[in-house]
Amino acid sequence: MEEKTAKFLRSLYARYYASHGPVEPEDIGHREFAFMTFGERMVIRHRGFGSYDELKAFMAKLGPSDAFYSSAYFQRPDEPDMKAKGWMGADLIFDIDADHIPTSCKGEHDIWACRSCGHWGTGEAPDACPRCGSKELAELKWICNKCISAAKEELIKLIEVLEEDLGVDRSDMVASFSGHRGFHLRVFSEDLRNLGQDERGEIVDYLAAVGLDPEALGLGPGAKLGLDEPGWRGRLAKAFYSLLYRADEGTLRALGLRKKAISALLASKDLILDSIEHGRPIYLPRGVGKSSLKKLLLACAEEAAVKVDPVVTRDTHRLVRMSGSLHGKTGLLKVDIPLDEVEEFDPFSSALAFERDWAKVRITDSLPVVPALRLADEDYGPFEPGETVELPLQAAVFLMCKEVAELA
Amino acid sequence: MRGGSWAGLTKRDLAKYPFLKKASEYVSAFGLDLRDLVSPTLSKTLERALQRVLDAIRFGKVSPRLTDEDVELLSFPVAVLLVSLVGNEYLKKRYALAEAKRAEELLASESPDKLAVLATDLGWDIRSVEVPFGGILYEFSLSLKDYLRNASRLKDKKWKLVNRLVKSGRVLVTRLEVARLLSEEISSKIEELLAKRGGLKDSIPEGLLPYVERIREAMSELKMGEGPRLEEVGEVLFEAFPPCMKAIYNALHEKRHVPHAGRFAFTAFLLHIGMGIDDVVELFRQVADFSEKITRYQVEHIAGERGGRTQYTPPSCKTMRSYGLCVGADELCQKVRHPLTYYMRKARMLKRRKRPVKTAEGEEGGQGGGEDG
Structure with a gap:
């Protein structure tokens, strides 16, 4: 990034924070704050703020490219030595990154x-x-509606499992668009605040079905399985039902089942579906044994698993991007989303920060083409290397943050 | 469980479970004076306290015999005091575990009502239920946090949350499982007690000193708490690497992609088994996509010389598994929970084997992780 571009973005972000400021973090006095800057990518860590006004003034002066606060609560958040900070607990956080979900786009x-x-x-x-x-x-790495939709689906699953299985109150959950390629979910619950790494790891494994063992769940041949059973048994039942419902030779072969098992399964599809619907022992035709059942159930687990980043949730000292702050790679806002509006949320119209003004940018020549971009229902691009274009500020900022354009 | 629950605990219960809140209230009220050496209660109590600790050292479990309820009850805090006076961290862990094993045996034959009363005294949110599932009767539901705090330390796959029946934040457990989980709770409670007593050394009644000495002797007879530590293993033995670390090493070596978590685990591992920062950086130079500046910065960070000054420990087996870095366990893996433990044990085994006869060596050679480029 050229210094001219960095300077422009710094002052643009600074002005934004002077008028808007981020969403006030809960319990501000016990949080550590961290910032990054445009250009030299300086990292400023171990900052504490006594009040929201102090924080806002700091950001309005610095114009940071990225702003984070700790998921943890500390007695002395500005101590540089982690051990001396005095850890008092940490919110439970989840990160769903479209990057980790395979999509065709x-x-x-x-x-x-x-x-x-x-x-x-x-x-x-x-x-x-x-x-x-x-x-x-x-x-x-670009973003489009397809990536966002895939990540959204995971977020919806996450909220559902946390609520139904793990008993997390909806009022304790805050979902947000990260400002780039994913979603965050933070859980503010006194009950879960003191969980250690391993305990948080168990929660991640639960969501992602890591270490799931059908037999440990009592699911061998002859076992009963009903659609409304609790926990993973019920989830497996639903996934098994829908897998079988739409199964054909190809899908079953892809699971590594043998020919004999495949034809037996397809021939008695209705009987099997019926047995699950009524919570009776799973009907298994001749030719479908213990190992085929296990393969099927593990495929169901994979399908129903929630794809969260395990590293983020385990970490009891994680820095989280602040809600209402701008992302340094997109110029989009990290915005909180009411839980019942996740489905229709569109970051390309709801996470926009810059409404007025235009800017002229020159597309760099590091790439043969820069893909098209859709913001607030308007399409921009694709762009040619070397091209100079005048764009609405939000689109221009996006390209500069992505480092595929410089201020012209 | 609720209002009248204290009535559910008899003095005999307190003697069986002397770590209960109610038990320590009883002990305070009893007012045993540790300097009153002529008191017959004190001498019996001291003997039983010593027995508790010696049982822990020799058998890893305190015997659950019960003769005199007062002696049984009073001897527990005295034993805790003795152990903290010895001041050996290994003994503290072993003693806490040995008491927990004693308790587990007693808990296993308690009625469901009594179990609930005991668990509530220890701070659990536990409810009686009656849910039969797949031929198993679940008699309790536990809150998620109480379950996780204790079960996340257990290794068997049946304890993994993902393999449990969970609904609305309640985990179903059987009677025996409650006993097992309570024993985990008890061992951490006792470890906490021992940690708190750490600073009491000034006011030791002299009468206790011979007992402390007896404990020290018993420990040295069994060479306890003097096992070889990592630093004593000496040079880095690549052959002793656990399969997960070998796999990361090989992947780096073949210039395959290793995720950040893998590089982190490997680096922390190398630093912990005694490789210097320069050696680790050099190893990365030889095997991986390499930027010296970034690598050095990261290695120094993990070594605790930068940033938060925390020296990072490599992740446990459990963590390695959930990051997808565990490549499948070999026989020794089954017995350990941490890659470092694997390394220490394997290194010890290899050294022992090497001493008498020089046996055929693994193809990696014996000099350590950084030798080939």
């Missing part, structure tokens, strides 16, 4: 290009350029 809009020979391709970047072997690759 990544092959369409993620691009990489070799900085030395110019060779390029779409999708995830390889470790080295397949043509010249150079490891200097420019990489662009």
